[in-house]
Amino acid sequence: MVLARVGTLGLQGYEVHAVYVEVDLARGLPLFEIVGLPDTSVRESRNRVRTGLRNSGFEIPTMRITVNLAPGRFKKVGSSFDLPIAIGILAAAGLIPSQRLENNFFCGELALDGSLRGVESALCLAAGAPPVGSVPPAVIIPAENGPEMSLLPAERPVYLASHLRQVVDWLRLAGRLEMPLRTSGHYIPPAPTLSDVRGQAGAKRALEIAAAGRHNLLLTGPPGVGKTMLATRLASLLPPLTPEEALETARLRSLAGLPVEDGRTGALNRPWRAPHHTINLRGMVGYAGGQTPIPGELSLAHLGVLFLDEFPEFSLEVLAALRQPLEAHSIEIPGRAGWRLPADVQLVATANPCPCGFAGDLERSCTCAEGQLQRYRRRMSGPVLDRIDLFAAMHAERQAAAHPAAALTAAPDGDAGRGQAGAGHGQAGTGLERERILAAWERQRRRFPPHWKPAYCANSRLSGPFLARFCRLDAEGAALLRHGQKNLALTERGVDRVLKVSRTIADLAGREKIMAADVCEALSYRQMIK
Structure with a gap:
Protein backbone atom coordinates (compact mmCIF):
# COMPACT_ATOMS: atom_id res chain seq x y z
CA MET A 1 0.00 0.00 0.00
CA VAL A 2 1.32 3.47 -0.95
CA LEU A 3 1.57 5.54 2.21
CA ALA A 4 2.97 8.77 0.72
CA ARG A 5 3.04 10.42 -2.68
CA VAL A 6 5.33 13.38 -3.35
CA GLY A 7 5.60 15.35 -6.59
CA THR A 8 8.86 16.20 -8.30
CA LEU A 9 10.04 17.03 -11.82
CA GLY A 10 12.05 15.16 -14.40
CA LEU A 11 13.41 15.95 -17.85
CA GLN A 12 12.85 13.86 -20.93
CA GLY A 13 14.45 15.66 -23.79
CA TYR A 14 13.45 19.32 -23.57
CA GLU A 15 10.11 18.48 -21.99
CA VAL A 16 9.49 18.64 -18.24
CA HIS A 17 7.33 15.86 -16.80
CA ALA A 18 5.76 15.43 -13.41
CA VAL A 19 7.29 12.50 -11.52
CA TYR A 20 5.63 11.14 -8.39
CA VAL A 21 7.69 9.58 -5.63
CA GLU A 22 5.60 6.85 -4.04
CA VAL A 23 6.91 5.63 -0.69
CA ASP A 24 5.75 2.47 1.06
CA LEU A 25 6.83 1.39 4.58
CA ALA A 26 6.26 -2.27 5.35
CA ARG A 27 7.19 -4.74 8.03
CA GLY A 28 10.20 -6.90 7.32
CA LEU A 29 13.96 -6.76 7.19
CA PRO A 30 15.30 -3.20 6.95
CA LEU A 31 15.75 -2.49 3.25
CA PHE A 32 15.83 0.66 1.16
CA GLU A 33 14.91 -0.01 -2.47
CA ILE A 34 14.30 2.45 -5.33
CA VAL A 35 12.47 1.33 -8.47
CA GLY A 36 11.04 3.14 -11.52
CA LEU A 37 14.07 3.22 -13.85
CA PRO A 38 16.50 5.14 -11.60
CA ASP A 39 20.00 5.77 -12.88
CA THR A 40 23.14 5.41 -10.75
CA SER A 41 22.92 8.91 -9.24
CA VAL A 42 19.33 8.24 -8.14
CA ARG A 43 20.16 4.84 -6.65
CA GLU A 44 22.99 6.46 -4.70
CA SER A 45 20.47 8.80 -3.08
CA ARG A 46 19.66 6.02 -0.59
CA ASN A 47 22.86 6.77 1.31
CA ARG A 48 22.48 10.54 1.04
CA VAL A 49 18.86 10.47 2.18
CA ARG A 50 19.45 8.07 5.07
CA THR A 51 22.39 10.07 6.42
CA GLY A 52 20.80 13.46 5.71
CA LEU A 53 17.63 12.51 7.59
CA ARG A 54 19.56 11.26 10.60
CA ASN A 55 21.78 14.36 10.77
CA SER A 56 18.71 16.58 10.49
CA GLY A 57 17.26 15.04 13.65
CA PHE A 58 14.88 12.54 12.05
CA GLU A 59 14.92 8.80 12.66
CA ILE A 60 14.40 6.50 9.66
CA PRO A 61 11.98 3.70 10.55
CA THR A 62 13.64 0.30 10.72
CA MET A 63 11.27 -1.11 8.13
CA ARG A 64 11.29 -2.17 4.51
CA ILE A 65 11.27 1.09 2.47
CA THR A 66 10.20 0.89 -1.16
CA VAL A 67 10.40 4.03 -3.30
CA ASN A 68 8.77 4.02 -6.72
CA LEU A 69 9.42 6.79 -9.24
CA ALA A 70 6.32 6.97 -11.40
CA PRO A 71 5.77 6.85 -14.30
CA GLY A 72 8.26 4.13 -15.02
CA ARG A 73 8.39 4.59 -18.80
CA PHE A 74 11.43 6.88 -18.84
CA LYS A 75 14.71 6.90 -16.95
CA LYS A 76 15.13 9.16 -13.92
CA VAL A 77 18.46 10.97 -13.90
CA GLY A 78 20.16 13.29 -11.43
CA SER A 79 20.38 14.07 -7.73
CA SER A 80 17.28 16.33 -7.68
CA PHE A 81 15.20 13.36 -6.45
CA ASP A 82 16.90 13.36 -3.02
CA LEU A 83 14.58 15.95 -1.47
CA PRO A 84 11.26 14.40 -2.61
CA ILE A 85 12.42 10.95 -1.47
CA ALA A 86 13.30 12.30 1.97
CA ILE A 87 9.98 14.16 2.22
CA GLY A 88 8.14 11.01 1.10
CA ILE A 89 9.75 8.90 3.83
CA LEU A 90 8.87 11.47 6.50
CA ALA A 91 5.28 11.68 5.21
CA ALA A 92 4.93 7.88 5.15
CA ALA A 93 6.18 7.80 8.75
CA GLY A 94 3.48 10.31 9.74
CA LEU A 95 5.89 13.16 10.48
CA ILE A 96 4.45 15.44 7.76
CA PRO A 97 0.74 15.99 7.00
CA SER A 98 0.11 14.35 3.64
CA GLN A 99 -2.44 16.98 2.53
CA ARG A 100 0.36 19.58 2.53
CA LEU A 101 2.13 17.66 -0.23
CA GLU A 102 -0.59 18.29 -2.79
CA ASN A 103 0.11 20.72 -5.63
CA ASN A 104 3.80 20.99 -4.69
CA PHE A 105 6.89 19.86 -6.58
CA PHE A 106 10.13 19.29 -4.63
CA CYS A 107 13.60 19.29 -6.25
CA GLY A 108 16.98 19.29 -4.56
CA GLU A 109 20.14 17.35 -3.74
CA LEU A 110 20.56 16.41 -0.09
CA ALA A 111 23.95 16.82 1.56
CA LEU A 112 24.96 14.51 4.38
CA ASP A 113 24.26 17.20 6.98
CA GLY A 114 20.75 17.79 5.63
CA SER A 115 21.52 20.98 3.72
CA LEU A 116 20.29 21.37 0.15
CA ARG A 117 22.62 21.71 -2.79
CA GLY A 118 21.70 23.27 -6.12
CA VAL A 119 20.68 21.03 -9.00
CA GLU A 120 21.35 21.25 -12.72
CA SER A 121 18.69 22.59 -15.09
CA ALA A 122 16.77 24.06 -12.14
CA LEU A 123 15.33 26.93 -14.18
CA CYS A 124 14.34 24.55 -16.96
CA LEU A 125 12.50 22.37 -14.42
CA ALA A 126 10.76 25.24 -12.62
CA ALA A 127 9.71 27.03 -15.81
CA GLY A 128 8.30 23.86 -17.35
CA ALA A 129 6.48 22.50 -14.31
CA PRO A 130 3.14 21.16 -15.61
CA PRO A 131 -0.07 22.51 -14.06
CA VAL A 132 -1.94 20.43 -11.50
CA GLY A 133 -5.60 21.19 -11.93
CA SER A 134 -6.50 24.86 -12.17
CA VAL A 135 -3.97 26.08 -9.57
CA PRO A 136 -0.34 26.74 -10.56
CA PRO A 137 1.91 24.29 -8.69
CA ALA A 138 4.53 25.50 -6.24
CA VAL A 139 8.13 24.43 -6.81
CA ILE A 140 10.46 24.06 -3.83
CA ILE A 141 14.12 24.21 -4.84
CA PRO A 142 17.49 24.81 -3.13
CA ALA A 143 18.32 28.43 -2.31
CA GLU A 144 21.53 27.99 -4.31
CA ASN A 145 19.39 28.03 -7.47
CA GLY A 146 17.52 31.16 -6.38
CA PRO A 147 19.27 33.84 -8.49
CA GLU A 148 18.38 32.19 -11.79
CA MET A 149 14.68 32.08 -10.80
CA SER A 150 14.36 35.86 -11.02
CA LEU A 151 13.18 35.64 -14.63
CA LEU A 152 10.19 33.43 -13.82
CA PRO A 153 6.81 35.18 -14.04
CA ALA A 154 5.26 36.19 -10.73
CA GLU A 155 2.28 33.88 -11.22
CA ARG A 156 4.56 30.83 -10.94
CA PRO A 157 5.20 30.25 -7.20
CA VAL A 158 8.73 29.18 -6.29
CA TYR A 159 10.10 28.72 -2.77
CA LEU A 160 13.74 28.53 -1.72
CA ALA A 161 15.15 26.34 1.03
CA SER A 162 18.70 25.83 2.24
CA HIS A 163 18.06 22.86 4.58
CA LEU A 164 15.74 19.88 4.82
CA ARG A 165 14.61 21.08 8.23
CA GLN A 166 13.31 24.33 6.68
CA VAL A 167 11.14 22.40 4.21
CA VAL A 168 9.72 20.18 6.95
CA ASP A 169 8.91 23.18 9.15
CA TRP A 170 7.18 24.86 6.21
CA LEU A 171 5.10 21.78 5.55
CA ARG A 172 4.16 21.65 9.24
CA LEU A 173 3.17 25.35 9.07
CA ALA A 174 5.86 26.03 11.67
CA GLY A 175 8.11 28.12 9.43
CA ARG A 176 8.26 29.99 6.15
CA LEU A 177 10.30 29.77 2.98
CA GLU A 178 11.67 32.72 1.04
CA MET A 179 10.65 33.41 -2.54
CA PRO A 180 13.19 34.54 -5.18
CA LEU A 181 13.43 38.18 -6.11
CA ARG A 182 11.44 38.68 -9.31
CA THR A 183 12.48 41.15 -11.98
CA SER A 184 11.46 41.89 -15.55
CA GLY A 185 15.13 41.85 -16.53
CA HIS A 186 17.79 44.41 -17.32
CA TYR A 187 19.34 45.35 -20.65
CA ILE A 188 23.01 46.34 -20.78
CA PRO A 189 23.83 48.12 -24.08
CA PRO A 190 26.79 46.36 -25.75
CA ALA A 191 29.89 48.54 -25.69
CA PRO A 192 31.11 48.24 -29.32
CA THR A 193 28.94 50.42 -31.59
CA GLY A 429 27.12 55.87 -34.81
CA THR A 430 24.65 58.65 -33.93
CA GLY A 431 21.98 56.20 -32.78
CA LEU A 432 19.77 56.84 -35.81
CA GLU A 433 20.41 53.33 -37.13
CA ARG A 434 19.14 51.79 -33.91
CA GLU A 435 16.08 54.06 -33.88
CA ARG A 436 15.20 53.00 -37.43
CA ILE A 437 15.77 49.35 -36.55
CA LEU A 438 13.54 49.51 -33.46
CA ALA A 439 10.83 51.24 -35.51
CA ALA A 440 11.11 48.53 -38.18
CA TRP A 441 10.78 45.78 -35.53
CA GLU A 442 7.66 47.48 -34.22
CA ARG A 443 6.13 47.66 -37.72
CA GLN A 444 6.77 43.94 -38.18
CA ARG A 445 5.34 43.07 -34.76
CA ARG A 446 2.09 44.93 -35.47
CA ARG A 447 1.41 42.67 -38.45
CA PHE A 448 0.91 39.66 -36.19
CA PRO A 449 -1.14 38.80 -33.07
CA PRO A 450 0.06 40.56 -29.87
CA HIS A 451 1.03 37.29 -28.13
CA TRP A 452 3.61 36.40 -30.80
CA LYS A 453 7.24 36.87 -29.80
CA PRO A 454 8.85 39.82 -31.66
CA ALA A 455 11.58 37.60 -33.13
CA TYR A 456 8.92 35.36 -34.68
CA CYS A 457 7.37 38.40 -36.42
CA ALA A 458 10.61 39.30 -38.21
CA ASN A 459 10.53 39.60 -41.98
CA SER A 460 13.05 36.78 -42.27
CA ARG A 461 10.37 34.43 -40.87
CA LEU A 462 7.73 35.34 -43.48
CA SER A 463 6.51 32.37 -45.49
CA GLY A 464 3.48 31.08 -47.34
CA PRO A 465 0.40 33.31 -47.11
CA PHE A 466 2.21 35.87 -44.94
CA LEU A 467 4.91 36.32 -47.60
CA ALA A 468 2.29 36.82 -50.31
CA ARG A 469 0.28 39.19 -48.14
CA PHE A 470 3.03 41.48 -46.84
CA CYS A 471 5.45 41.43 -49.78
CA ARG A 472 3.26 42.49 -52.67
CA LEU A 473 5.08 44.20 -55.54
CA ASP A 474 3.80 46.64 -58.13
CA ALA A 475 4.30 45.96 -61.83
CA GLU A 476 7.69 47.69 -61.93
CA GLY A 477 9.00 45.85 -58.89
CA ALA A 478 7.74 42.47 -60.16
CA ALA A 479 9.39 43.00 -63.54
CA LEU A 480 12.65 43.95 -61.83
CA LEU A 481 12.51 40.83 -59.68
CA ARG A 482 11.92 38.58 -62.71
CA HIS A 483 14.86 40.20 -64.49
CA GLY A 484 17.07 39.73 -61.43
CA GLN A 485 16.01 36.12 -61.02
CA LYS A 486 17.04 35.39 -64.59
CA ASN A 487 20.34 37.27 -64.53
CA LEU A 488 21.45 36.05 -61.08
CA ALA A 489 20.07 32.50 -61.55
CA LEU A 490 18.15 32.75 -58.29
CA THR A 491 16.36 29.73 -56.89
CA GLU A 492 12.79 30.02 -55.65
CA ARG A 493 14.20 30.27 -52.14
CA GLY A 494 16.50 33.04 -53.32
CA VAL A 495 13.53 34.94 -54.78
CA ASP A 496 11.68 34.66 -51.48
CA ARG A 497 14.69 36.06 -49.66
CA VAL A 498 14.87 39.02 -52.03
CA LEU A 499 11.20 39.71 -51.25
CA LYS A 500 11.84 39.53 -47.50
CA VAL A 501 14.83 41.88 -47.71
CA SER A 502 12.77 44.28 -49.86
CA ARG A 503 10.09 44.25 -47.17
CA THR A 504 12.69 45.15 -44.54
CA ILE A 505 14.13 47.98 -46.65
CA ALA A 506 10.63 49.45 -46.97
CA ASP A 507 10.07 49.06 -43.22
CA LEU A 508 13.30 50.94 -42.50
CA ALA A 509 12.02 53.74 -44.73
CA GLY A 510 8.72 53.78 -42.83
CA ARG A 511 6.70 52.67 -45.84
CA GLU A 512 4.15 49.87 -46.16
CA LYS A 513 4.49 49.78 -49.95
CA ILE A 514 7.55 48.07 -51.43
CA MET A 515 9.08 50.29 -54.14
CA ALA A 516 11.05 49.16 -57.17
CA ALA A 517 14.12 50.81 -55.59
CA ASP A 518 13.75 48.50 -52.58
CA VAL A 519 13.79 45.44 -54.86
CA CYS A 520 16.80 46.85 -56.72
CA GLU A 521 18.74 47.30 -53.48
CA ALA A 522 17.75 43.82 -52.26
CA LEU A 523 18.97 42.30 -55.53
CA SER A 524 22.29 44.12 -55.14
CA TYR A 525 22.97 42.06 -52.03
CA ARG A 526 22.62 38.84 -54.05
CA GLN A 527 25.33 39.84 -56.52
CA MET A 528 28.12 39.01 -54.12
CA ILE A 529 27.89 35.26 -54.84
CA LYS A 530 30.72 34.24 -57.12
Missing part, protein backbone atom coordinates in the same frame (compact mmCIF):
# COMPACT_ATOMS: atom_id res chain seq x y z
CA LEU A 194 29.01 51.51 -35.22
CA SER A 195 30.69 54.75 -34.18
CA ASP A 196 33.91 52.73 -33.86
CA VAL A 197 33.84 51.79 -37.57
CA ARG A 198 35.18 54.28 -40.12
CA GLY A 199 33.79 54.24 -43.65
CA GLN A 200 32.38 50.99 -45.12
CA ALA A 201 29.00 52.60 -45.83
CA GLY A 202 27.83 49.71 -48.01
CA ALA A 203 28.59 47.05 -45.39
CA LYS A 204 27.05 49.20 -42.64
CA ARG A 205 23.87 49.48 -44.68
CA ALA A 206 23.77 45.68 -45.08
CA LEU A 207 24.28 45.30 -41.32
CA GLU A 208 21.39 47.68 -40.61
CA ILE A 209 19.07 45.74 -42.93
CA ALA A 210 20.15 42.46 -41.34
CA ALA A 211 19.43 43.80 -37.85
CA ALA A 212 16.05 45.24 -38.86
CA GLY A 213 14.69 42.00 -40.33
CA ARG A 214 16.82 39.31 -38.60
CA HIS A 215 18.33 38.42 -41.96
CA ASN A 216 21.30 36.11 -42.36
CA LEU A 217 24.40 38.00 -43.49
CA LEU A 218 27.76 37.07 -45.04
CA LEU A 219 30.54 39.66 -45.07
CA THR A 220 33.44 39.03 -47.45
CA GLY A 221 36.66 40.93 -47.92
CA PRO A 222 40.45 40.79 -47.61
CA PRO A 223 42.19 40.31 -44.24
CA GLY A 224 42.25 43.38 -42.02
CA VAL A 225 39.40 45.19 -43.75
CA GLY A 226 37.23 45.05 -40.63
CA LYS A 227 34.77 42.21 -41.27
CA THR A 228 34.85 40.86 -37.72
CA MET A 229 34.85 44.32 -36.17
CA LEU A 230 31.75 45.32 -38.14
CA ALA A 231 29.93 42.05 -37.54
CA THR A 232 30.35 42.29 -33.76
CA ARG A 233 28.63 45.71 -33.85
CA LEU A 234 25.38 43.96 -34.74
CA ALA A 235 24.76 43.30 -31.05
CA SER A 236 24.49 47.04 -30.39
CA LEU A 237 21.76 47.39 -33.04
CA LEU A 238 19.42 44.61 -31.92
CA PRO A 239 16.49 45.30 -29.59
CA PRO A 240 16.47 43.63 -26.16
CA LEU A 241 14.70 40.38 -25.44
CA THR A 242 11.21 40.47 -24.03
CA PRO A 243 10.85 38.83 -20.57
CA GLU A 244 9.27 35.77 -22.23
CA GLU A 245 12.15 35.49 -24.69
CA ALA A 246 14.69 35.97 -21.90
CA LEU A 247 13.14 33.07 -19.99
CA GLU A 248 13.26 30.88 -23.10
CA THR A 249 16.96 31.53 -23.69
CA ALA A 250 17.74 31.14 -19.99
CA ARG A 251 16.06 27.72 -19.98
CA LEU A 252 18.44 26.56 -22.70
CA ARG A 253 21.47 27.81 -20.76
CA SER A 254 20.13 26.04 -17.68
CA LEU A 255 19.70 22.83 -19.68
CA ALA A 256 23.30 23.11 -20.88
CA GLY A 257 24.58 23.51 -17.32
CA LEU A 258 25.82 27.04 -18.03
CA PRO A 259 25.47 29.95 -15.59
CA VAL A 260 22.11 31.65 -15.96
CA GLU A 261 22.20 35.43 -15.65
CA ASP A 262 19.64 36.85 -13.28
CA GLY A 263 17.48 39.78 -14.29
CA ARG A 264 20.01 42.31 -12.99
CA THR A 265 23.01 41.31 -15.10
CA GLY A 266 22.08 41.68 -18.74
CA ALA A 267 19.50 38.91 -18.97
CA LEU A 268 17.63 40.83 -21.70
CA ASN A 269 20.62 41.01 -24.03
CA ARG A 270 20.17 38.83 -27.08
CA PRO A 271 22.47 35.78 -27.14
CA TRP A 272 25.69 36.15 -29.11
CA ARG A 273 27.56 32.92 -29.78
CA ALA A 274 30.85 32.91 -31.68
CA PRO A 275 32.28 29.35 -31.78
CA HIS A 276 35.78 28.72 -33.11
CA HIS A 277 36.04 27.19 -36.57
CA THR A 278 37.47 23.98 -35.08
CA ILE A 279 34.13 23.14 -33.39
CA ASN A 280 32.80 19.67 -34.12
CA LEU A 281 29.27 18.56 -34.99
CA ARG A 282 28.30 17.77 -31.38
CA GLY A 283 29.36 21.21 -30.25
CA MET A 284 27.32 22.89 -32.98
CA VAL A 285 24.04 20.94 -32.93
CA GLY A 286 24.16 19.39 -29.43
CA TYR A 287 23.98 15.79 -28.31
CA ALA A 288 22.09 13.44 -26.02
CA GLY A 289 23.43 13.44 -22.47
CA GLY A 290 21.55 10.57 -20.86
CA GLN A 291 17.89 11.56 -20.56
CA THR A 292 18.52 15.23 -21.28
CA PRO A 293 19.83 16.87 -24.44
CA ILE A 294 22.91 19.06 -24.20
CA PRO A 295 22.28 22.15 -26.36
CA GLY A 296 24.88 23.07 -28.95
CA GLU A 297 25.81 26.49 -30.24
CA LEU A 298 22.76 26.59 -32.50
CA SER A 299 20.38 26.32 -29.55
CA LEU A 300 22.44 28.54 -27.24
CA ALA A 301 22.13 31.27 -29.88
CA HIS A 302 18.33 30.90 -29.97
CA LEU A 303 16.62 34.28 -30.50
CA GLY A 304 20.07 35.82 -30.92
CA VAL A 305 23.04 35.71 -33.27
CA LEU A 306 25.27 32.84 -34.31
CA PHE A 307 28.51 34.44 -35.53
CA LEU A 308 30.80 32.24 -37.62
CA ASP A 309 34.11 33.98 -38.26
CA GLU A 310 36.17 32.52 -41.10
CA PHE A 311 33.10 30.72 -42.43
CA PRO A 312 34.85 28.46 -45.00
CA GLU A 313 37.25 27.15 -42.35
CA PHE A 314 34.46 25.29 -40.53
CA SER A 315 34.25 21.59 -41.36
CA LEU A 316 31.94 20.54 -44.18
CA GLU A 317 30.01 18.40 -41.70
CA VAL A 318 29.30 21.40 -39.48
CA LEU A 319 28.33 23.68 -42.36
CA ALA A 320 25.99 21.05 -43.80
CA ALA A 321 24.30 20.74 -40.39
CA LEU A 322 23.24 24.40 -40.61
CA ARG A 323 20.92 23.81 -43.54
CA GLN A 324 17.90 22.35 -41.77
CA PRO A 325 17.94 24.53 -38.62
CA LEU A 326 18.17 27.75 -40.68
CA GLU A 327 14.87 26.80 -42.32
CA ALA A 328 13.02 24.98 -39.52
CA HIS A 329 14.34 27.19 -36.65
CA SER A 330 14.80 24.09 -34.51
CA ILE A 331 17.27 21.21 -34.33
CA GLU A 332 16.75 17.50 -33.79
CA ILE A 333 19.32 15.99 -31.45
CA PRO A 334 21.29 13.32 -33.35
CA GLY A 335 20.53 9.79 -32.26
CA ARG A 336 17.34 10.69 -30.35
CA ALA A 337 14.31 10.80 -32.63
CA GLY A 338 11.75 13.29 -31.39
CA TRP A 339 14.14 15.30 -29.25
CA ARG A 340 14.02 18.81 -30.67
CA LEU A 341 15.52 22.00 -29.30
CA PRO A 342 14.67 25.52 -30.46
CA ALA A 343 17.30 27.07 -32.73
CA ASP A 344 15.84 30.28 -34.15
CA VAL A 345 19.13 32.00 -34.92
CA GLN A 346 20.31 34.86 -37.07
CA LEU A 347 23.44 33.72 -38.88
CA VAL A 348 26.21 36.26 -39.42
CA ALA A 349 29.40 35.00 -41.06
CA THR A 350 32.63 36.40 -42.45
CA ALA A 351 34.89 34.99 -45.13
CA ASN A 352 37.97 35.89 -47.15
CA PRO A 353 37.36 35.80 -50.91
CA CYS A 354 40.11 33.20 -51.36
CA PRO A 355 42.76 31.34 -49.30
CA CYS A 356 45.27 34.20 -49.57
CA GLY A 357 42.49 36.74 -49.07
CA PHE A 358 43.19 39.14 -51.95
CA ALA A 359 41.05 37.90 -54.85
CA GLY A 360 39.43 40.93 -56.46
CA ASP A 361 41.62 43.38 -54.57
CA LEU A 362 42.68 46.36 -56.71
CA GLU A 363 46.02 46.86 -54.99
CA ARG A 364 47.31 43.39 -54.12
CA SER A 365 47.38 40.40 -56.40
CA CYS A 366 45.86 37.04 -55.54
CA THR A 367 48.48 34.26 -55.32
CA CYS A 368 46.02 31.35 -55.26
CA ALA A 369 45.98 28.73 -58.00
CA GLU A 370 42.67 28.08 -59.75
CA GLY A 371 42.34 24.72 -58.05
CA GLN A 372 42.79 26.32 -54.64
CA LEU A 373 40.08 28.87 -55.42
CA GLN A 374 37.63 26.17 -56.49
CA ARG A 375 38.27 24.02 -53.43
CA TYR A 376 37.95 27.03 -51.12
CA ARG A 377 34.65 28.22 -52.59
CA ARG A 378 33.29 24.68 -52.73
CA ARG A 379 33.43 24.58 -48.92
CA MET A 380 30.65 27.17 -48.89
CA SER A 381 28.08 24.89 -50.48
CA GLY A 382 25.26 26.26 -52.59
CA PRO A 383 22.46 25.04 -50.28
CA VAL A 384 24.01 26.86 -47.31
CA LEU A 385 24.63 30.07 -49.29
CA ASP A 386 21.07 29.93 -50.59
CA ARG A 387 19.88 30.34 -47.00
CA ILE A 388 21.78 33.62 -46.57
CA ASP A 389 19.80 36.78 -47.34
CA LEU A 390 22.54 39.39 -47.65
CA PHE A 391 26.01 39.22 -49.19
CA ALA A 392 28.15 42.30 -48.58
CA ALA A 393 31.66 42.67 -49.99
CA MET A 394 34.01 44.86 -47.98
CA HIS A 395 37.03 46.57 -49.53
CA ALA A 396 39.87 48.74 -48.36
CA GLU A 397 38.47 52.18 -47.54
CA ARG A 398 39.85 53.66 -50.78
CA GLN A 399 37.73 51.16 -52.75
CA ALA A 400 34.63 51.11 -50.52
CA ALA A 401 33.03 54.17 -52.14
CA ALA A 402 32.47 52.14 -55.31
CA HIS A 403 29.76 50.02 -53.64
CA PRO A 404 26.21 50.94 -54.80
CA ALA A 405 25.00 51.36 -51.22
CA ALA A 406 27.62 54.04 -50.63
CA ALA A 407 25.88 56.22 -53.17
CA LEU A 408 22.58 55.39 -51.51
CA THR A 409 23.97 56.60 -48.21
CA ALA A 410 24.82 59.98 -49.65
CA ALA A 411 21.63 60.35 -51.74
CA PRO A 412 19.65 63.48 -50.94
CA ASP A 413 16.00 63.25 -50.00
CA GLY A 414 13.61 63.52 -52.88
CA ASP A 415 13.61 60.24 -54.73
CA ALA A 416 10.58 58.22 -53.62
CA GLY A 417 12.56 55.04 -53.04
CA ARG A 418 16.24 55.79 -52.47
CA GLY A 419 15.77 59.15 -50.82
CA GLN A 420 13.59 57.81 -48.04
CA ALA A 421 15.55 54.64 -47.53
CA GLY A 422 18.89 56.42 -47.43
CA ALA A 423 17.99 59.41 -45.31
CA GLY A 424 20.31 59.68 -42.34
CA HIS A 425 22.53 56.70 -43.14
CA GLY A 426 25.61 58.85 -43.42
CA GLN A 427 25.45 59.60 -39.70
CA ALA A 428 26.83 56.28 -38.52
